Amino acid sequence: MKVLLIDDDPVSHLINEKFISIATEDPKLEIITYLKADEALNYTLQYLNSHSSEYLCIFLDLNMPDFNGWDFLNYLEELDDKKLSVFILTSSVSKIDRLKAREYTSVKKFLVKPLSIPLLKNIFPQTKIAS
Template structure:
């Protein structure tokens, strides 16, 4: 990747996964800042708030877990589709999954907002190999 991303947002209900993925992203040296959230509904509110107060601080990339309680990754994508964000097309969403269900992969690949799918847990190699292709 030519330049580090300004901000990555991790959305996963599992705090230990967020902790591990934060370390991996730091080791890959692909982002200046890493935010974590454990609830997708709160992440939607966070994006709305940033958009209205500091749109330049919106994340460049969102790592989104599929399976979460209350609002799952699919629900997040539906809510995200309704958001009126500045430069929405620049924000990349990468689905995170531990699922081996081929329907999850197909559903993610056919969603207009999903740029890539990563299998959990993230690895430094996967981050360094796949992210540059999302940010030419």
């Protein structure tokens, strides 16, 4: 199982990694973290090209410097790849952000930080990565 965390806050990575590991209870779980969305996009593109049948779950923060979550989503939208599930994970409570997120086919859910184990247990059965 592969999960990609994209957030410019390293503390969020530590917390979210722990919660995802507990919620999935999957010993094969691989969590990859990125502080910069452009680097995560490069990884995602390479991953999709080299792992054509494997599924990727992405937790994406919107508010990051330079190349932000919206920029990341714009690139993903061009791919229209069904092997991706994006969960927006942000501190934004903006209704405008929620509405905008609905425009992206890869976005499965809009989540407001912080993550919780019960929430994650509800998310992973909905994705193809839960085994």
